[in-house]
Amino acid sequence: NSFIVIGGGILGASTAYHLALKGAEVTLVDRRDTGQATSAGAGIICPWLSQRRNKPWYRLVKAGARYYPELIKQLEDVNEKNTGYAKVGALSLHHDTNKLDKMEERAIKRREDAPEIGEITRLSPLEARRHFPLLAEGYGAVHVSGGARVDGRALRDSLLKAAKKLGVKVIRDNASLIVENSQVTGVTVGKTKLTSDKVILTEGAWANDLLQKLNIKVLVKPQKGQIVHLKLDIENSGWPVVIPPNDYYLLHFGEGRVVIGATRENDKGFDSRVTAGGLEEVFREAFTFAPGLADGEVLETRVGFRPFTPGFLPVIGAVPDVERLLFANGLGASGLTSGPFLGAELARLALGSETELCLEDYNVAGAIEKLN
Template sequence: MKIAVIGSGITGASAAYHLTREGAEVVIIDKAHQGQATAAGAGIICPWISRADHKDWYTIAKRGALYYPSLIANLKQDGEEDFGYGMVGALAVSSSSDELDAIEQSVRQKKAETPEVGEITRLTAEEARELYPPLREDLQAIHVTGAARLDGRLLRDAMLNGAKKHGAAIIEGEGDLVFQNNKVTGVIVNGEVIAADAVIVTAGAWAKDLLNPLGIDLKVEPQRGQIAHLEIGSMDTSSWPVVLPQSSHYLVAFDHSKVVVGATRETGSGFDYRLTAAGVKEVLDEALTVAPGLAESTLKEVRIGFRPAGPDILPLLGTVPAAEGLVIATGLGASGLTMGPYVGTLAADLALKREMEIDLTPYDPLRKGLEAGVK
């Protein structure tokens, strides 16, 4: 079976890797757009502590987190070693005891059904700073050991390398769908028609324009995120936990004294690829409010990524009855690195026409209520 994958971000790379390991013939097509979300994002794998309170979101985010150990093991089998992955735990921080009480109750409920949440500990402000020294002095925390972080770029590259080792071809160029008699039969790229039994569209925020010629009005748009990368002297930051304040921002430490802080969520930005004074100020103000000890760190770079944002918090994942052979997997928004690799495996299984392990109805890309549809 020959399958084309359009878009090689975290979801597309995972779909391609999964397919090649299953013996499918795979062609990956990618335009290498500026602002791909995977390349910009900091990878937080911790659905246990989340401001998102939605059963269907949690179902897929939880499975996304639980999929990582087997994915990492498979990649290591294939000779890939470098993903920036570490099970470092997470701190939910707040100066409000009431807020932390509610978070602790929620996390303990999740642990009752998912032991992988790990150990849950209430920390004083002083204990929290022992784990993350730059924290503000009044911030207490809930510490959860079953949280991880990773480098999205490195993981994507590892999965693409793995797919190539299993025979995948990668073509750089703009892919257009070949559509006739209500069936997608391949992709045109660089003037060449590549026939395929199925096409998986994992083109992120660019999926909307790709599907428009088929009369499919996909409700996804780019949401700009600006993410700052700091370097903090010669401190060993490799085991610092992810820090999750009670906002949409975060702090993620990596090896080599690197701390990533973000991120803006600029709905309505379009594909406006540039740093803004207000965006960089927001990111740094939020980070320094939570961790003033980062004030003297070096600002190494600020990355820009366009999250594929749907009208709600759920991914856009599934097939389209009016376009046989087409699989859509996008709209992961700010959850791309949490659930992207797992969503990629689901998209691959859809293309292979396998029985699905979960009900995908809530994630239907043209589901009722999105005002999306086929024109």
């Protein structure tokens, strides 16, 4: 069984790693575009409080969050300890007590089949400030002990290093498909032709290029995100991740490093500039719930392109009418949560093993259109 994976973000890295774990022969080709979503993403792993009603989406992110501790243990066992993951708990804020009641109810209900949520604690504004001292006055919170944070690039690198230890060949270059009679037989990298039994596409927001050759239009679009890293003169390794009511968030990596994000810009294409308007938006929203952040030193701003399908749901599966080609994409704003698990599912699919989720719910038809 030989495979070529195109794209080395969280999804491709996880797919290659899981294929290699099962003894497959794998080559991963990644050209690491500026704005790779995984490289910019600093993620909150806390899907259980979301109000989004889409059930397949929730099943996927729930499975993704559940899988993390097992995956991190596997990586640590092969001496990949710098995974960027830590279960620090999550604090979900609101100033409206009715909203907090509903949030708490939702968490308790969802814990029935997701015990990994851990302990659920309702906190008064005063108690919430004990967990997160920079919090503005008047915010109560629901605290869930199972919430975690992850640094996308650290996890990607540990997956790639673990994959290499299992024999995966990683090439940093552009790949294009070799197509013969509606069959994908391999890829071209520079002047070299590589063949394999199957090719697996995980190219994130850039997915439209390769399938044009097969008269297929990919409907995945980039959503630009700008995310700011600050340094505060304060010890913060005990802080939870903080989810305010406004769609923005804050998380930390200890030693005073705090990450605040992020913009969601749908009409910017692949413009990877850090903009004044983007920074203004992130700061304005973050300062409303944590004004003390204004004293932080700005270390850097990362920009990434989240890949979104028209239905905002990830897709995974074979490309219709094309042999030996698998496609997965559309991880959107929750791809650090779902990506490692979805990569494991993609590896199972590629190897013909049973998957944990019913993949029909994530049909690739939701992301592609056949052109004539």
